[in-house]
Amino acid sequence: MSSSVNIHDVFIPLYLRALRNTSHILTKGISHSTASGVPESSVLSWRLAPDMNPLSFQVQNICNIAQNLIVVVLGTPLPNNEVKGATVVDLQARLASTIKLLENTTREQFEGRDVATVTVRELGARMEGLEYVQEYGVPNFYFHVGMVYALFRSHGAPIGKWDYLRGGN
Incomplete structure (x- = not known):
């Protein structure tokens, strides 16, 4: 079977x-x-609204959703690496481990x-895998990435569109 889109x-x-x-x-x-x-x-613990999850959750959920590319699409279980009572150091470590996990995937794993x-x-x-990624994974991922940006921006951090789009690059 030939795949039309390699995820x-x-x-x-x-x-x-x-x-x-997000790390930046x-x-x-x-x-x-x-x-x-x-x-x-x-x-x-910052929130944009009282019924919204805090900043620490937003970062953790970004990692969870990114890891779900592997869990859901490839059907590969991952160890539980949820950070409870997170510090910024913990959150940065979680971002780094998620980056490494995704970097270690191959296009061959996603064929078909x-x-x-x-x-x-x-x-x-x-x-279907592509339907999941397009209709649930990506929108959910970017929602939480946007929340991290919005939380810092709403509290006066000197960040702008280029920080969101390009990070430290």
């Missing part, structure tokens, strides 16, 4: 770039907050996975 070729580079940019935004935002006298614990039926536990659904 690795299209989506791994997007996820890697956004993970690196976290570094720049924490630096600004620390210089402004805001304790790290306060920063990590665009049309393979995958099970999406949190949706209670089965769909």
Whole structure:
């Protein structure tokens, strides 16, 4: 069977770039907050709305969603590396380990996975791999990446569109 879209070729580079940019935004935002006298614990609990998950969750969830490219699309279980009571150092380590995990995948692993039926536990659904990535994975991933940016921006961190798009590059 010949795959029409190799998920690795299209989506791994997007996820890697956004993970690196999130790390950059976290570094720049924490630096600004620390210089402004805001304790790290306060920063990590920031929310845009009272019923929204805090900044620490947003970063962890970015990693979870990126890892789900492997878990859902390839059907490969990963060890639980959830960070509880996270510090910025923990979150940066989690981002780095997620980047390394994605960097260690190969295009061959994803051959034919665009049309393979995958099970999406949190949706209670089965769909094709490409459908999952396009309709659930990518939008959910970028929603949480945007929240990290928005949280720091709303608290005065000197970040802009280029930090979101290009990170430290």
